[in-house]
Amino acid sequence: KAQGITDFGRLTPRGFGRAITPAAMELFFNGQPMRLARWPNDGWAKLAAVPGDKADGGQFNFDGDRPARWTKADDLWVHGFWTWDWADSYVKVKSIDLEARLITSEPPHGVYGYKAGARYYALNLLEELDQPGEYVIERASGTLYFWPPAGIDSAGAYVSMVDDMIVVHDVSHVTFRGLTLEIARGAGVVIKGGSHNQVAACTLRNLGTLGVSITGGTDSGVVGCDIYNVGDNGINIDGGDRKTLTPGRQYATNNHIHHYSRTCYTYRSAVAVGGVGNRVDHNLIHDAPHNAVGLAGNEHTIEFNEIHHVCLDTDDAGAFYMGRDWTQRENVVRYNYFHQIGGHKGRVGVMSVYLDDWTSGTMVYGNVCHEGGRAVLVGGGRNNTVENNVFVDCTPAVHVDSRGLGWAKNYFNGQTNTLVDRLDAMNYRQPPYSTRYPELLTLYDDEPALAKYNAVVRNICTGGKWLDLRDGLTDQVVQVKDNPVNVDPQFVDAARGDFRLRDGSPAFAVGFKPIPIEKIGRYADDLRASPPSGR
Numbered sequence: 001k002a003q004g005i006t007d008f009g010r011l012t013p014r015g016f017g018r019a020i021t022p023a024a025m026e027l028f029f030n031g032q033p034m035r036l037a038r039w040p041n042d043g044w045a046k047l048a049a050v051p052g053d054k055a056d057g058g059q060f061n062f063d064g065d066r067p068a069r070w071t072k073a074d075d076l077w078v079h080g081f082w083t084w085d086w087a088d089s090y091v092k093v094k095s096i097d098l099e100a101r102l103i104t105s106e107p108p109h110g111v112y113g114y115k116a117g118a119r120y121y122a123l124n125l126l127e128e129l130d131q132p133g134e135y136v137i138e139r140a141s142g143t144l145y146f147w148p149p150a151g152i153d154s155a156g157a158y159v160s161m162v163d164d165m166i167v168v169h170d171v172s173h174v175t176f177r178g179l180t181l182e183i184a185r186g187a188g189v190v191i192k193g194g195s196h197n198q199v200a201a202c203t204l205r206n207l208g209t210l211g212v213s214i215t216g217g218t219d220s221g222v223v224g225c226d227i228y229n230v231g232d233n234g235i236n237i238d239g240g241d242r243k244t245l246t247p248g249r250q251y252a253t254n255n256h257i258h259h260y261s262r263t264c265y266t267y268r269s270a271v272a273v274g275g276v277g278n279r280v281d282h283n284l285i286h287d288a289p290h291n292a293v294g295l296a297g298n299e300h301t302i303e304f305n306e307i308h309h310v311c312l313d314t315d316d317a318g319a320f321y322m323g324r325d326w327t328q329r330e331n332v333v334r335y336n337y338f339h340q341i342g343g344h345k346g347r348v349g350v351m352s353v354y355l356d357d358w359t360s361g362t363m364v365y366g367n368v369c370h371e372g373g374r375a376v377l378v379g380g381g382r383n384n385t386v387e388n389n390v391f392v393d394c395t396p397a398v399h400v401d402s403r404g405l406g407w408a409k410n411y412f413n414g415q416t417n418t419l420v421d422r423l424d425a426m427n428y429r430q431p432p433y434s435t436r437y438p439e440l441l442t443l444y445d446d447e448p449a450l451a452k453y454n455a456v457v458r459n460i461c462t463g464g465k466w467l468d469l470r471d472g473l474t475d476q477v478v479q480v481k482d483n484p485v486n487v488d489p490q491f492v493d494a495a496r497g498d499f500r501l502r503d504g505s506p507a508f509a510v511g512f513k514p515i516p517i518e519k520i521g522r523y524a525d526d527l528r529a530s531p532p533s534g535r
Contacts, residue, residue, distance in 0.1 A: 009023065015089030020233075038121050039125065067098070080118055085315035160185045187212070188202070188212055212236070221237065222237070237272070271293050273294070290310070293307075301334075302334075303333075304521070329436075331362050355377060363384075368390045370393060376398045382450075387455065399470070458512050461485045462486055462488075489501060490502040
């Protein structure tokens with residue numbers, strides 16, 4: 001308050017299933033985001049137990065005596081993966097009962113309720129401000145408490161004041177070029193509607209929500225930007241009409257996106273793409289707790305991206321992810337390099353390409369997956385093609401299941417209508433769906449729970465494990481053909497990550513086509529915020 005600042009914002013429920021909203025005031029020092037004081041300082045505490053009638057949220061038990069220090073805190077929050085390691089949320093604490101070792105939360109409670117053994121930490125606690133880089137804003141007195149990680153005179157300290165920095169509606173042929181946009185509670189740039197707009201060669205960092213959001217309109221994009229230290233998505237592009245399958249032609253090209261999703265840990269992608277006919281290409285994406293590319297819609301192209309060290313703090317997650325809609329078809333994932341995916345040792349594992357919950361009609365072609373987890377997972381869908389990929393030390397390279405015949409049969413027995421509702425919403429019996437995707441017309445009469453018409457052909461697999469077919473699937477249902485497995489593929493230099501094939505590779509004998517690895521990733525261009533460097 002002594003500096004004339006009175007709008008501190010407020011902490012609000014955030015995370016999985018919550019809308020993206022501006023962050024509260026944050027502190028940045030020496031170009032880096034500081035951290036609200038928390039316990040434990042690193043890692044997570046575990047829920048000791050959950051009262052029997054409160055499993056749907058509201059209360060959980062804790063171990064130890066640490067919460068005794070927090071009973072007078074007036075704005076205490078907890079952040080956790082309350083049930084699943086793919087769904088996190090922030091929850092405000094209502095009360096702490098030390099005798100019962102019980103924490104009661106304000107609604108909305110932990111998403112999917114609370115589960116014994118789940119992980120969490122407490123935050124926004126002056127009582128836990130005990131190491132450099134932590135801070136707390138005491139709103140009642142207007143006081144900022146901060147333990148700087150270096151001399152306070154050695155670097156600038158800034159707090160975020162504005163929400164979205166640049167917002168434009170229904171404009172066309174506008175370019176934002178060479179800007180540095182930082183220290184906001186919301187997004188760097190928000191473009192709604194219009195056409196042929198571009199955010200180029202900009203640096204967007206230390207933002208509360210998004211780097212750039214482009215929704216509606218056509219032919220607009222983000223090119224050559226450096227985006228990092230954002231609270232949610234790096235880039236959101238959405239354009240085109242799913243009902244008419246009219247393309248948006250929006251794009252995210254040649255960007256370097258890293259250390260995103262720093263506040264909300266799940267389903268906040270480096271690039272979130274929706275609509276029809278948009279493109280994500282030549283980006284370098286790394287260092288994040290969950291997805292790199294999250295896709296919804298039709299006929300998008302995801303190509304020539306390098307993606308590594310993502311899905312670091314989650315489970316049952318994919319570097320590329322889409323799912324639970326038969327109508328989202330003809331998407332292409334090709335010529336991408338996925339490596340060193342995952343870090344949290346969970347029950348399910350992580351995927352490079354995750355075609356979750358009946359994703360269908362997707363082409364996965366010409367990708368390189370090195371230590372890519374369960375590299376390609378086809379989760380019950382059909383008409384997917386996995387072709388001409390290189391898998392090195394994956395576990396396994398390819399997984400295909402018919403989950404609708406097993407643990408997910410509720411989607412086919414009338415209990416859960418999500419698939420049916422999304423199919424009907426697209427008027428699939430009428431053009432353009434009936435003509436573009438005629439296989440939808442016979443779906444209900446063709447054992448819809450069985451993962452039919454998938455093909456796994458001409459893939460190289462070395463090291464790790466090759467193939468998992470689940471729920472009774474065999475190669476009589478899934479086409480598995482001409483895959484050189486654990487045969488020396490004659491890479492140029494695998495030890496140095498060069499997975500191009502030598503001229504004499506046996507893979508060429510089965511029709512394998514060379515992957516243009518030299519084109520993957522960023523490229524030199526005048527529309528770059530910083531020069532691309534080698535891997």
